[in-house]
Amino acid sequence: MTWKRIEYTGWGRALTAESEIARPERLSSLTKLLAEAPGPAIGNCRSYGDACLNDGGRALQMTRLDRYLAFDPETGILHVEAGATIGDIARDFAPREWLPAVMPGTGFATVGGCIANDVHGKNHHIHGSFGQHLASITLMTPKGKKKITPERNAALFKATVGGMGQTGVITSAELKMMACKGDIITVTERRAEDWDEHLTLLDNSRATYTVGWIDATAKGAALGRGIVEEAETGLGLVPPRKKAKSVPFDAPGFALSSPVVKLFNTAYYRRVPDRGRTLVKPITDFFFPLDRIHDWNRLYGKAGFHQFQCVVPLASAPELKEMLELIAKAGLASPLAVLKRMGKGRAGYMSFPMEGYTLAVDFPNRGRAAQVIAELEKMCAAAGGRVYLAKDSLATAASVAKMYPELPDYAAAVAKADPEGIFTTDLVRRLNLRGGAA
Amino acid sequence: MTETWIILGATSSMARALARAVAARGDGVLLAGRDMEDLKALAADCALRGARVAEAIAFDARKPNGFKKIVDRAAREEGMISAAVFVGSMPPQSEIDADPALIEGTVNDSFSGPAMFLQTLAPLMEERGGGTVVGVGSVAGDRGRIGNYVYGAAKAGFHTYLSGLRNRLTRSGGHVVTVKPGFVDTAMTWGIEGMFLVAPPSKVAEDILKAVEKKKNVIYTPFFWRYIMLIIRHIPEPIFKKMSI
Ligand SMILES: Cc1cc2nc3c(=O)[nH]c(=O)nc-3n(C[C@H](O)[C@H](O)[C@H](O)COP(=O)(O)OP(=O)(O)OC[C@H]3O[C@@H](n4cnc5c(N)ncnc54)[C@H](O)[C@@H]3O)c2cc1C
Ligand SMILES: NC(=O)c1ccc[n+]([C@@H]2O[C@H](COP(=O)([O-])OP(=O)(O)OC[C@H]3O[C@@H](n4cnc5c(N)ncnc54)[C@H](OP(=O)(O)O)[C@@H]3O)[C@@H](O)[C@H]2O)c1
Secondary structure, three states: OOOEEEEEEOOOOOOEEEEEEEOOOOHHHHHHHHHHOOOOEEOOOOOOOOOOOOOOOEEEEOOOOOOEEEEEOOOOEEEEEOOOEHHHHHHHHHHHOEEOOOOOOOOOOEHHHHHHOOOOOOOHHHHOOHHHHEEEEEEEEOOEEEEEOOOOOHHHHHHHOOOOOOOOEEEEEEEEOEEOOOOEEEEEEEEEOOHHHHHHHHHHOOOOEEEEEEOOOOOHHHOOOEEEEEEEEEOOOOOOOOOOEEOOOOOOHHHHOHHHHHHHHHHHHHOOOOOOEEEEEEHHHHHOHHHHEEOHHHHHOOOOEEEEEEEEEHHHHHHHHHHHHHHHHHOOOOOOEEEEEEOOOOOOOOOOOOOEEEEEEEEEOOOOHHHHHHHHHHHHHHOOOEEOOOOOOOOOHHHHHHHOOOHHHHHHHHHHHOOOOOOOOHHHHHOOOOOOOO | OOEEEEEEOOOOHHHHHHHHHHHHOOOEEEEEEOOHHHHHHHHHHHHHOOOOOEEEEEOOOOOHHHHHHHHHHHHOOOOEEEEEEOOOOOOOHHHHHHOOOHHHHHHHHHHHHHHHHHHHHHHHHHHHOOOEEEEEOOHHHOOOOOOOHHHHHHHHHHHHHHHHHHHHHHOOOOEEEEEEEOOEOOOOOOOOOOOOOOEOHHHHHHHHHHHHHOOOOEEEEOOOHHHHHHHHHHOOHHHHOOOOO
16 A cells, blocks of 8 residues: 555654655655655654654655665765665675765664755764765655756755755765775773863864763763763774664653663763773764664653754853753753764755754653753853754744744745645644745 | 576565675676666666676566566576566455456466466576575465455465475476565555564565575565464364454
8 A cells, every 4th residue: 555644753752743654665656656645755753853743644754765876986976765774875885985974873864864954973073964965966846856966956955955855855865975994993982071171172182073972960060071982984803783672662761760860871981991992893883872772762761752952153162061050950861962063064054063062962751851941942042053953842933043044045945846835844834944935 | 606586576675675685795686577767776776785787677477478588688697597586466355356357467466477487487497407496475375364365365376386396496406485474564565454563574585595595495484474374274164264364
């Protein structure tokens, strides 16, 4: 059959939709769907909130259109269907010494999803965002298929990259891959004792891949403590990773209660010796550490969780510290928290990155989590920053309009590409992203 | 030893998974089916994964006069020639009830077409003295059920055919694996109600490769379907005929 009625969620599981989902396995089925019963494209639903949801409507899941169409070892350009995952591409091409130039923290994200959210990786400070490494995108709408490039179709390209699927279905893209030395990675981990040291380590890092894990429960003098990881790919032999495990059921509420998280974070922090250490791992262990446990989002129980991720300009570091103070005081954070310095790189009107610091923290969906996040959103806006829509399920239209000054350009390009609004999603409705046309 | 696989019904996602796996070890793949655009995409994909040759080739189970051409193309490759058959169609039983003429196509796609093809191929395999035929049947062929007995009957016919072909090819060093999948997450089953224990297509491909390597005769995939079907086959007919499973 073509349609399957499914109740589904984003990765955070806090918001739910019931939709008719089609999962075309070939281009001809997709063409037919777009002509007869179009809807927004979705990937592997690794966005946290409602970016991939279309409650009461339809959606076209792209995961089965996942073929490598062409690869040029001279230029490193890979033409790939949009449903292919970043993890598969990395696993298949790293042994040949090529990697996607930008990889998010999960290998399950599809190429289409990475374009639609203009994702960033641990090398953003040097290499920028996913959309900056595209030679072309092939878009499909009921009107047909069209190959677009940043040079020839500037506005449509900028509304597609980071455009959350609103300009059409991405069927394939030409990725400018990046040369790497092989499929292992050397990781140096250093303790950062507090906020200032953490920022200093991030500021001074010259490594290709840099990221900070932050203990979002530490307060007082320890506020901002964490572990900074710096990494470079290499050639060598390390034992292959064990088969992924999965979480078979929704965990009870206490699994991520505040005392448990505090204990865990302290142990996690102390695991790295005072003087730091260097480890050699398979690349996937470094880039996609959480993928080793399938369905780990179930650890948060039935109610799910929220991720708050924001970026603020470099000069707003003190404001970001205040936000962290609020988080630590609220005592709601989970162990998954990340601090990273970002570069300027972004490729779309609605791309998240800006030069500055980005902080991402997970909150179980309970108690005061939503209020704390609302407060954080206000502080972020006041600090001249923005929240990441790929993670969001709580922001308001007014503040998002302020955070994304190019929203009118985006809305105008979207209105032109999809005047009937057939690719609208829950996120777009909630934040009125199409209403901002100039 | 070089090996070339003729994959019939290569647009199936199970076939795609198998084609990719054999491509990655350097085998050749001739990807046969009706949707040439899709087969060409898969051929490019297999070539990039390491296939020695990867080509899309036209095949329609209902047009047997095209079969010889595929066999001739395979004959141009050196080494062992193997074939994996994923072709099959399963119109809803209710549609067949309304239009009995649909039986012909169902039997053609799931049994007689593939059988005619394999019959055309067998002499080449015998000449080369080896190779494997993977024939995808179905648990539905183990017992006729109200929900899909025409499809089931076609698959049962195919199982019996494969068993005979195994008998024949063994004599020249060849082998035949009969594969009986349970529910697999493919285009055929997407959105059908009442599916349970649905396996990903990659699991089926993995099981097939293991079975080929170990020269298994008949496999169920995932394995537990062997036990489910054991029970279902042993339900006495007077009881079974009143059940609707
Ligand atoms: C553990 C984890 C770690 C993560 N780490 C990072 C990180 O480090 N950096 C980062 O930037 N993000 C990160 N993310 C977020 C993730 O990379 C993005 O949400 C990404 O978009 C998910 O891709 P997906 O294929 O699952 O898309 P989905 O979540 O299914 O969809 C996301 C959006 O893309 C659109 N879309 C998907 N496919 C297509 C298509 N073919 N054509 C048109 N539109 C399409 C959808 O409409 C939707 O708007 C992380 C997520 C998780 C779960
Ligand atoms: N999915 C399950 O749960 C399940 C369970 C048990 C057995 N099976 C069997 O597994 C095999 C693969 O099925 P699937 O689930 O992957 O479904 P599918 O995608 O529908 O695959 C069926 C394949 O058969 C091909 N085909 C049908 N009629 C044809 C014809 N006349 N000529 C040439 N090719 C024809 C299709 O090719 P086109 O692209 O040309 O249409 C397609 O490649 C089938 O034999 C099916 O019966 C499936």
